[in-house]
Every structure is written in C-alpha cells, then in structure tokens.
Amino acid sequence: MDDISSHLGISKKTLYNYISNKDELVDKIVEQHLAQNKEEINQIIESSTDAIDEMVKMTDHILLFLANMSPFIIHDLKKYHPRTWKKIVAFQNLFVKKNLLNNLLRGQQEGLYRKNMNGEIISKLYIYKSNALTDTSLFPPDRFDRIDLFKETIRYHLFGIITDAGHQLILKNHKSYS
Numbered sequence: 001m002d003d004i005s006s007h008l009g010i011s012k013k014t015l016y017n018y019i020s021n022k023d024e025l026v027d028k029i030v031e032q033h034l035a036q037n038k039e040e041i042n043q044i045i046e047s048s049t050d051a052i053d054e055m056v057k058m059t060d061h062i063l064l065f066l067a068n069m070s071p072f073i074i075h076d077l078k079k080y081h082p083r084t085w086k087k088i089v090a091f092q093n094l095f096v097k098k099n100l101l102n103n104l105l106r107g108q109q110e111g112l113y114r115k116n117m118n119g120e121i122i123s124k125l126y127i128y129k130s131n132a133l134t135d136t137s138l139f140p141p142d143r144f145d146r147i148d149l150f151k152e153t154i155r156y157h158l159f160g161i162i163t164d165a166g167h168q169l170i171l172k173n174h175k176s177y178s
C-alpha cells in the first residue's frame with residue numbers, strides 16, 4: 001500500500017478513504033478487468049466473420065494480455081486473494097465456457113468444426129488446458145515461453161475440432177495458426 005500511495009502521489013490515509021484494504025483493491029482491479037474483458041470478447045464475437053476467425057481473434061486478445069502479465073500473478077491471487085480468485089474461476093466457468101460452447105455450435109453450423117464432438121467436454125477441456133498453462137510448476141517460465149505455449153495449445157484445440165473446410169480456412173486466412 002505504501003508503494004501504491006507513493007506512486008499515486010497521495011498519502012496512505014487518502015488511499016484508505018477509497019479502499020479499506022489491499023484485498024479490496026485487488027478485488028476491484030480484477031472486477032474491472034473482468035468487465036472490460038467481457039466487453040472486449042463480446043466485440044470480438046460481433047465482429048468475427050466465422051467461428052475460426054472468432055477463435056483466432058480471442059486467442060490474439062488473450063496473447064496480448066499474457067504478454068503483459070507476470071506468470072506469478074495467478075499464484076499470488078490463488079494464495080493471497082482466494083475470494084478474488086473465485087471470481088476469476090466463476091468468470092471462466094460461466095462466461096468463457098458459454099462463449100466457447102457458442103463458438104463450437106457456430107463452427108458446426110458453418111461446417112468448419114466436426115459435428116461428432118461433445119461441446120460440453122471440449123469447452124471444459126479448453127478451460128482446463130488454459131488453466132494448466134499458468135501452472136509455473138508444470139510450465140516453468142524460464143523454460144517455456146507463455147506465448148508459444150498458448151499458441152501451441154490453440155493449434156492443438158483447433159486442429160482437434162476442425163473439418164477439412166476449417167483447415168482450408170485456417171491455411172487461407174490465419175497462416176500463423178496453421
């Protein structure tokens with residue numbers, strides 16, 4: 001709190017007029033980030049030309065976030081701010097999962113994703129894999145570049161669900177994911 005008040009050029013007493021403690025500050029920052037993320041994801045969905053374009057744009061959105069995030073933030077949130085971490089998990093299990101399911105259905109309707117997959121299972125696997133990427137004991141940051149790690153995960157995801165038409169679309173429009 002000393003560092004924050006110093007950076008803002010205000011006293012700690014003034015800072016505490018707005019928030020009661022560090023947990024509340026972290027909670028408000030995460031809530032604001034989740035709200036902004038929700039808005040950005042909704043814009044991506046609206047502006048996408050097809051299901052693959054939507055998935056690629058969401059991936060690029062996440063990569064931009066990961067590039068600016070310390071890999072140890074997740075650990076700190078889980079350990080020191082469990083109430084806030086639960087909000088992140090709820091966001092993933094409700095909002096992200098719902099949009100993944102919608103993307104899978106859209107891709108099936110567009111003939112870009114396989115019809116013979118269980119969307120519930122695939123969306124849960126996607127979230128589980130995404131969470132595994134933040135496990136620094138599984139993927140130590142000094143050995144695994146997070147952006148490469150996430151790109152490989154998306155390739156793994158996409159190539160497990162696309163049809164031949166989807167593959168052709170990736171080759172044509174999204175070469176960096178082929």
